[in-house]
Amino acid sequence: MMYTIKILNQEFQLHSSGAIYWKKEKMLLIADVHLGKVSHFRKFGAAVPAKASLSNFRKLEHLITELQPKTICFLGDLFHSSLNSEWNIFQKWVQHTSCEIILIEGNHDIIDPIRYEAMGVSVFREMRLHGFLLTHHPTVESGMFNFSGHIHPGITMIGSGRQRLTLSCFYETENQLILPAFGTFTGKYRLRPGKNDRVYVIADNEVICVT
Numbered sequence: 001m002m003y004t005i006k007i008l009n010q011e012f013q014l015h016s017s018g019a020i021y022w023k024k025e026k027m028l029l030i031a032d033v034h035l036g037k038v039s040h041f042r043k044f045g046a047a048v049p050a051k052a053s054l055s056n057f058r059k060l061e062h063l064i065t066e067l068q069p070k071t072i073c074f075l076g077d078l079f080h081s082s083l084n085s086e087w088n089i090f091q092k093w094v095q096h097t098s099c100e101i102i103l104i105e106g107n108h109d110i111i112d113p114i115r116y117e118a119m120g121v122s123v124f125r126e127m128r129l130h131g132f133l134l135t136h137h138p139t140v141e142s143g144m145f146n147f148s149g150h151i152h153p154g155i156t157m158i159g160s161g162r163q164r165l166t167l168s169c170f171y172e173t174e175n176q177l178i179l180p181a182f183g184t185f186t187g188k189y190r191l192r193p194g195k196n197d198r199v200y201v202i203a204d205n206e207v208i209c210v211t
Helices: 037-043 050-067 085-096 113-118
Strands: 002-007 010-015 020-022 027-030 071-074 100-104 122-124 127-129 132-134 145-148 153-158 164-172 176-178 198-203 206-209
Touching: 002 206, 027 050, 050 085, 113 122, 153 198
Parallel strands: 027 071, 071 100, 100 122, 132 145, 145 176
Antiparallel strands: 002 010, 010 020, 020 027, 127 132, 153 164, 164 176, 164 198, 198 206
C-alpha cells in the first residue's frame, strides 16, 4: 500500500492513492484532485456518471481514516474550473474534517481565494518548510527540494508479449519529486526517465520502485 523513502533525513510514505504522507509533520501532500471536473464535463454533454464526482471524496476519507493526518496540503489544481455543484460537496467535506487544509494555487485554481479562506482553507502560491519547497508547477531552486504536481506523471510498462500499459507514478529526480494526479478523472503524461531518476509506479494498490 505504501513505499517509504527518505529525503533530507525526513521520512515520506508514498501511498497507492497518489498521496504522500510526511511522517514527521503528519501532513498529507496531494496533487491535482480536479474537483468539479466531472460536473464540468457533464454540463457540456459528456457521458460521465454523476456518481464519479464522489469518488475523490471517498478516497480522501479513506486516507484520513488510515493515516490520521494533522494537515492536508493540496499542491494545486484542487478544483478544476469555476464554481459548480461539487463546490457544495467540498464545503461540507471541509466542515466535517478535523485537518488543517492548505491549498498551493495551481493553474486551474481560478476560484477566488476569499471563498476558500472563508471556510478556513489557507491559500498560498508556494510554501517553504524545513528545506522543502511545495509548489504546483515543478520548480528548481538552489538549496531546496521541491514537491509538486501539475504534470500527472505516468510511465509505460512493456510486458514480455509486448503488451503496453501506462501507469500513474511518483517521479523523483535529484531535487524534485512530482506527484501523480490524485483525481480519478484525470489523464497521464508519459515520462522518459533519465538514468539517475527514480520512478515509483502505482499498480494493484501497491507502490513499486521500477527504476
